[in-house]
Amino acid sequence: MPVRPRPLSPHLQIYRWQMGSTLSIVHRFTGVGLAAGLLALCYWLIALAADQSAYDCATRLFSSVPGLLMLAAWTFAFFYHLLNGLRHLFWDAGRGYERAQRNGSGWLVVAVSAALSAAIWVLLWHAIRGAP
Numbered sequence: 001m002p003v004r005p006r007p008l009s010p011h012l013q014i015y016r017w018q019m020g021s022t023l024s025i026v027h028r029f030t031g032v033g034l035a036a037g038l039l040a041l042c043y044w045l046i047a048l049a050a051d052q053s054a055y056d057c058a059t060r061l062f063s064s065v066p067g068l069l070m071l072a073a074w075t076f077a078f079f080y081h082l083l084n085g086l087r088h089l090f091w092d093a094g095r096g097y098e099r100a101q102r103n104g105s106g107w108l109v110v111a112v113s114a115a116l117s118a119a120i121w122v123l124l125w126h127a128i129r130g131a132p
Helices: 019-049 052-065 065-092 097-129
Strands: none
Touching: 019 052, 019 065, 019 097, 052 065, 065 097
């Protein structure tokens, strides 16, 4: 029976998908999302410094459904990236390496990021609705 050559490097056919892989990929995507959000913030600031029509255009864009979804995703990206960065700081200090701790802190980062994002948007919604 011929011997099959072993792969030269690990790949997805060998390793099963893990939560840590997903959280790492999401951390990278949220970093890219924060950079894109910074461009959106710069656009809004330039529109604010320009004339009234530029500001009205930016306001229409960010208050549209796609604009609000983008802002909500940016809010989640901010909190996720921040909290996952803190998680990595704990790892740098030598804490939280056990499998249960890694999984628990990962789920905690996701849950707290979602909760903080929802809390911010609920507060914004009430502040806008309560304004005259």
